[in-house]
Amino acid sequence: MDLNTVVELRDARRRETWRPGDAWLGGGTYLFSEPQPHIRRLVDLSRMGWDPVRVTPTGDLEVAATCTIAQLSRFAREQGGRWAAGPLFEQCCRAFLASWKIWNMATVGGNLCNGLPAGPMISLTAALDGVCRLQAQDGSTREVPAADFVIGAGLKVLQPGELLRSITVPARALAVRTAFRQASLYGLGRSGALLIGTRDPVSDEFVLTVTASTVRPFRFRFPLPPNAEAVHEAVAYGIPPQDYYDDIHGLPAWRRHMTFRLAEEIRRELLPDSR
Known part of the structure; x- marks a missing residue:
């Protein structure tokens, strides 16, 4: 999409005063996907030379x-x-x-x-x-x-x-075992819930990370392998009802339901000996 409010493109290697209407330009897949009427200058990061x-x-x-x-x-x-x-x-x-x-x-x-x-x-x-x-x-x-x-x-x-x-x-963190679960209303749709579980091979700590179903990431740490009730209670009391996301890709009630379901699947995968 053309951004017809942009009047200047500058190189991020040039140090200039940041001002309202500036925006960093990386890949641009979001910036150019919809109107951005507030943007006046794009600051291009493509020549910074950072190792990917x-x-x-x-x-x-x-x-x-x-x-x-x-x-x-x-x-x-x-x-x-x-x-x-x-x-x-x-x-x-x-x-x-x-x-x-x-x-x-x-x-x-x-x-x-x-x-x-x-x-x-x-x-x-x-x-x-x-x-x-x-x-x-x-x-x-x-x-x-x-x-x-x-x-x-x-x-x-x-x-x-x-x-x-x-x-x-x-x-x-690169040494932990992981379990991944994703749910969407459609086969090729945006994630309505995306949960990741990790288990540390040294400390045996189990960590559950909840995203997509919520407006921000929520993480739950269990120093000892939790049972199903412990994980359910952590999610139930740890995520306020208003923090479940609501848009066309899933109602909050459905996202909450899938969060509980996927959390238990992850727990069983990473902790097969725990009830």
């Missing part, structure tokens, strides 16, 4: 905000069986149900910064204890857990002019 994804010397996985879904998917597949959590990357990438054009343009950072409940990169990074590195206009940085980056439907913790630089997944 890399493994740090400490074994952590650092994903640049400009990394495309195709690049992340390809990198995870190339790692083979290196990480127990490896299959989760492809599962979340496939949750887009998008065309190859979107896969090759949409960015990980853009998916997080849209803050939509169905954003699968939000689900992935929150479930694996990802940490977002945010960069202000003066060059200073701060870190925010990926699970806390989105605070509501379309709402983020970003300040005006602040940039999501990268997301780091710690090495220990």
Whole structure:
């Protein structure tokens, strides 16, 4: 879609004063999908030269905000069986149900910064204890857990002019066993509920991450393997009724029902010996 209110495109490598009407341009799959009458300038990130994804010397996985879904998917597949959590990357990438054009343009950072409940990169990074590195206009940085980056439907913790630089997944999180569940009203529809469970091979901690059915990520940690009642109570009392999302892709009552159902499926998959 043409953005006929945009009067300037500038290179993000040039430091200029951020002003109202500016917007960061990554892949642009959302920006160019609908009218953006408030935008006057686009700040292009495509020439920043950031490595799309890399493994740090400490074994952590650092994903640049400009990394495309195709690049992340390809990198995870190339790692083979290196990480127990490896299959989760492809599962979340496939949750887009998008065309190859979107896969090759949409960015990980853009998916997080849209803050939509169905954003699968939000689900992935929150479930694996990802940490977002945010960069202000003066060059200073701060870190925010990926699970806390989105605070509501379309709402983020970003300040005006602040940039999501990268997301780091710690090495220990890459070693967890994972279970993935997704529900949609249609075969190729947007996620109405997307839940991820993890089990730490060292501490035996079980963590359930709820996204898509809710306006923001919810995480439930169980130091000891929980039974069905414990998981049900955690979800029932931990997610306020008003935080279940309501749109054409699913009513809150249905999303809540699917959340309970998928949570129990995940618990049984990762904790087969627990009742």
